[in-house]
Amino acid sequence: MSNETIPQRSRSDQTKGNGLADARVVVTGGSAGIGLAVAKHFAALGARVAVLDRNLPVGLEGVEGYRADVTDQEQVNTAMRQIAENFGGIDVLVNNAGVSFVGTVEDGSMEDWHRLFDLNVLGYVRTTRAALPYLRKSGQPAIVNVSSCSATNGIPKRALYSATKGGVQSLTLAMAADLISEGIRVNSVIPGTVNTPFMDKIVAADADPAAKRREFEARQPTGHMVEADEVAAAVAFLASPASRSTVGASLVIDGGMATIRLPKE
Numbered sequence: 001m002s003n004e005t006i007p008q009r010s011r012s013d014q015t016k017g018n019g020l021a022d023a024r025v026v027v028t029g030g031s032a033g034i035g036l037a038v039a040k041h042f043a044a045l046g047a048r049v050a051v052l053d054r055n056l057p058v059g060l061e062g063v064e065g066y067r068a069d070v071t072d073q074e075q076v077n078t079a080m081r082q083i084a085e086n087f088g089g090i091d092v093l094v095n096n097a098g099v100s101f102v103g104t105v106e107d108g109s110m111e112d113w114h115r116l117f118d119l120n121v122l123g124y125v126r127t128t129r130a131a132l133p134y135l136r137k138s139g140q141p142a143i144v145n146v147s148s149c150s151a152t153n154g155i156p157k158r159a160l161y162s163a164t165k166g167g168v169q170s171l172t173l174a175m176a177a178d179l180i181s182e183g184i185r186v187n188s189v190i191p192g193t194v195n196t197p198f199m200d201k202i203v204a205a206d207a208d209p210a211a212k213r214r215e216f217e218a219r220q221p222t223g224h225m226v227e228a229d230e231v232a233a234a235v236a237f238l239a240s241p242a243s244r245s246t247v248g249a250s251l252v253i254d255g256g257m258a259t260i261r262l263p264k265e
Contacts, residue, residue, distance in 0.1 A: 018045050018046065018240070019240040019241040019242055020042065020045045020046065020047045020092075020236060020239065020240050021045065021046035021047065022046060022047065022048065023042070023047040023048070023091045023092055023140075023239070024047070024048050024050075024083075024087040024088070024089055024090050024091045024092070024138075025039075025042045025047045025048065025049045025050065025090075025091065025092040025093075025094065025239070026049075026050045026051075026052055026080070026083055026090055026092065026093050026094065026127075026131060027039045027042070027049060027050070027051050027052070027094045027096060028051075028052045028053065028070055028093075028094065028095055028096050028097040028123070028127050029052075029053055029070075029096040029097025029098060030051030030052070030053055030057065030063075030096065031051065031053040031054075031055040031056060031057050031065075032055075032057075032196070032197055033194070033196035033197060033198060033228060034096060034146060034191065034194060034196065034228045034231050034232070035051070035053070035094075035096040035097070035146075036051075036057060036228070037228035037229050037231065037232040038094055038096065038228075038231070038232040038235050038236075039051050039057070039060065039063050040060060040063070040232070041229065041232035041233060041235070041236055042092075042232075042236060042239075043060065043061065043062030043063050044062075045236060047062075047092075048062070048064075048087050049062060049063045049064065050063075050064045050065075050066055050083040050086075050087065051063055051064070051065050051066065052066050052068050052070070052076070052079050052080070052083070052097075052127070053065070053066075053067070053068070053097065054067065054068070054069050064083075064086070066079040066082060066083055067079070070097045070119065070123035070124075070126055070127055071118050071119055071122070071123060071126075072126075073126050073129075073130070076126045076127055076130045077130045079130075080127070080130035080131055080134070081130075084134040089134055089137055089138060090131055090134035090135055090138065090141075091135070091138040091139075091140060091141055091142070092141070092142050092143075092144070092239045093127065093128065093131040093135065093142075093143045093144075094143075094144045094146070094235055094239070095123075095124040095127055095128065095143065095144070095145045095146060095168075096146040097119065097123050097127075098119055098120040098123065098146070098164070099116065099119060099120065100158075100161045100198060101116055101158075101160040101161045102157050102158070102161075102202075103157055103158075103159060103160060104156075104157055104159050105159040105160075107157075107159070107160075108160055112160065113160055116160055116161065116164050117163075117164055117167070120161075120164035120165065120167070120168065121164050121167040121168060121171065124145060124168060124171060125171070128143060128175065131143075132179075132184075135184055136182060136184070140241055140244070141183065141184045141185070142184070142185045142186075142187075142238065142239045142240075143175065143179075143184065143185070143186045143187075144186075144187055144188065144189060144235050144238045144239055145168050145171070145172045145175075145186070145187070145188040145189075146168075146188070146189055146191070146231070146235070147165050147168045147169050147172070147188045147189065147190045147191075147250065148161070148162075148165040148168075148190060148191060149190055149191065149192045149193070149252075149254045149257055149258065150162040150165050151165035151166045151168065151169045151190065152169070152190060152250075152252075152258055153257060153258055168188065169188060169190075169250065172186055172187065172188040172248065172250070173248050176247050176248030177248065180247050180248075185238075185243075185244070185246065185247050186247065186248065187238045187243070187246055187247065187248065187249045187250070187251065188249075188250045188251070189231055189234045189235055189238065189250070189251050189252075189253060190250050190251070190252045190253070190254060190258075191226050191231045191253050191254065192219065192220050192225070192226045192252075192253065192254030192255050192257045193216050193217075193219045193220060193225045193226060193254075193255075193257075194225060194226045194227070194228055194231060195225040195226065195227055195228065196228060199216060199225065202216075203216070219255075219257055220254060220255025220256060220257050221255060221256035221257065221260040221261075221262050222255035222256060223255075224255065225255075226253055226254065226255055230253055231253055234251045234253050237251070238251060
């Protein structure tokens, strides 16, 4: 299907109802955690949602799965083309696929470092390149990159992961500058410590799981971890016409981690 045959949605179509009803949304890494919450949230708002992942969610109403590895440009191109054909175009890309890594700058092999950059940063590059021809046909295109508080805060034993998310932050600004002239808005979300299955695994593996969970909760001045649904709502806002003047911004959902310092008791 050529780009010319993809029908362009008018802005009036995009602003009906909550602004995302019938929007055509692609979420990468949408089989678990934040990505799954984002996919479910968009579907609940009436959007048509496609999850692009190596592992696909099962039985989610309003969500379609497309199998692809974001480290493989050919697989990504094929999946994005199929989504555009089935949905009649693409309006929103949520770049979320990625993995974490625990360790200091001395930890991990060079293969580990290359693998994480290939997935967490170049994965966003590949999916964006594949989606852009279709986003350019949308009446209200938006890209939301999922970053991390690790990009903006010095967190122990997150050197590799922090470096990749710092790359995502810089990439977001550069993409926003390059694409706004075409009407494509690019923004990011910066979650704090999010209550996901990944965090559950870290907690369970600790010698004192209860103490480890309290440690993660205490990172946020609110005293609790961020919920994935909270991040999903922020992503949806940045993708919606309600944020049409928001460009190159980072919406922080971190329970005050970056800005509030509570006195020690």
